[in-house]
Amino acid sequence: MNFTFSEEQLLFQSNIADYLQKEVTPEAVRATWETDTGRDEARWQQMADLGLTAMLVPEAYGGLGLKEIDFILLAYECGRVALPEPLVSTAMVATPLLASVAQDHPQCAEVLQQIATGEALVAIGHTASDFVCDAHTADFLLLPQGDEIHLLPRNAVHYTAQPSVDPSRRLFTVDWQASPQTRLAGGKAGVKLLAATLNRGALGVAAQLLGLAQTMVDMTVQYTAERKQFGRAIGSNQALKHHMANCAVSIEFALPVLHRAAYTVTQQACLADYPVSHAKVSASQAALLAAKNGIQSHGAMGYTWECDLHIFMKRAWALDKSWGHNGFHKNRLHQWLLNPAALIGADKTFGLQQAS
């Protein structure tokens, strides 16, 4: 199978990359930290006007009816600029969950329409994460309880802020009461939806981690090409070149893994555990290596607040732990590899046969 992104998908990525690079600069991210909410409402509306929040909303609810594979390049670009707003979690993680239960729950259909126009922001909790991001600005929260999923308006949830290593992330513990009116799914259906949500969450995080890694490499290459010692750029020394080459290799090897995971989530979500965990582990390794080598290559400068590197580095540290820590995903990976029916091998990369 020859997997490539379509011209349309690449054009969309290019346009959105231009928009994000111009609008979400490190200065803009720092300015957002100074606001009460840590979020820029005008930017959110701008992204909605560009159709970003509507991508995965079904056409019946005013969206574009696209899939995760269409969103993955955008999630990568969100990582490239360390976007503070929760676009990936609302548009790629929460929206498909709401869409899957919208027929039986009219309130979900309304929320989907509001997501498409940028009027609603949805925060999502999961058993894989201790905290809920953006509970303070969300209009609605999707929260799990056992095998059940509930949808609540923000005023029905009591939330308490928690510190984060990343100033852009706003984390909260939540206290709430489940009721039959808030319940969207439970039992086997709930378990299935929670599992699919976890995979989409980890997939979105993996894409952002690779975007962050690439930005850290770019910043470090630029710095080491400009910073001179003993009359020449420090980047001309092999010791630093090799650091960056290792990062570039990690990113290059992780990208196809990410694309395969997005493809599998889109085409056959029930087989997505292994590819998603593979993508999350690979992306985490690449991002953490880029952060570590970036700091080292910047010298003491890399660790300072003034140097923009920390915006991306701290986001990478934070995302590495979200939607399942490394141990959890490695464990899923090992379970799959030891399964005699595992679809492993080049000819199975995009294989959609049902594992026996």
Next chain:
Amino acid sequence: MKVLVAVKRVVDYNVKVRAKADGSDVDLNNVKMAINPFCEIAVEEAVRLKEAGVATEVVAVSIGDKSCQEQIRTALALGADRGIQVETEGSVEPLVVAKLLKGVVEKEQPQLVILGKQSIDGDNNQTGQMLGALTGMAQGTFASEVAVDGDKVNVTREIDGGLQTVGLNLPAIVTTDLRLNEPRYASLPNIMKAKKKPLDVFTPADLGVEVTSHLTTLKVEPPAERQAGIKVESVADLVDKLKNEAKVI
């Protein structure tokens, strides 16, 4: 009113270009390409005229090999209705571009042709003016404001020391300056719609134009690197260096 907009494929303005090792041209390998920023402003102006109900159709035209269809699609995503590619190979000099555009103008009969004042690769600033001369249409160059009024268009031009407003009879040619407008970003729904919009391909022969080159690039080299400055001991030393080394006084 039909508006024709010319768009050119150039190296993205964020890219730091490098000369090829043999000095024959700029190295375009693995370089991000984009619509020339002035052409993007032209597309935006045409789309705004359409949104204001002044224009009825916006046609985007580009000249080059198949890769320039990418820029036409971008123009379509920004709001143009139809695309035209004039298929050529290699680089084409401004006079040939103007002749090819004249051919398209004769075919399409637009009331208004909007072009960027120059492309950021060649920086020639010639095509609009040459097209004006070839077609005999009125021209308003370096526009910072365009207002269509019946069968006339008032163009405010950015000139040395201020602004000049000229009234042109339609059909006319306008070339855009930087401050005319701020181009929008293409939204996803419009990118999806752009795929379904028609794109016609013509050859120079279809337009009755022979592509001949009158210019030869002798050498492309990067600008000389700036030398490090020095501190002088006294005003007398400074004057001496300005007089004898820099030879500016």
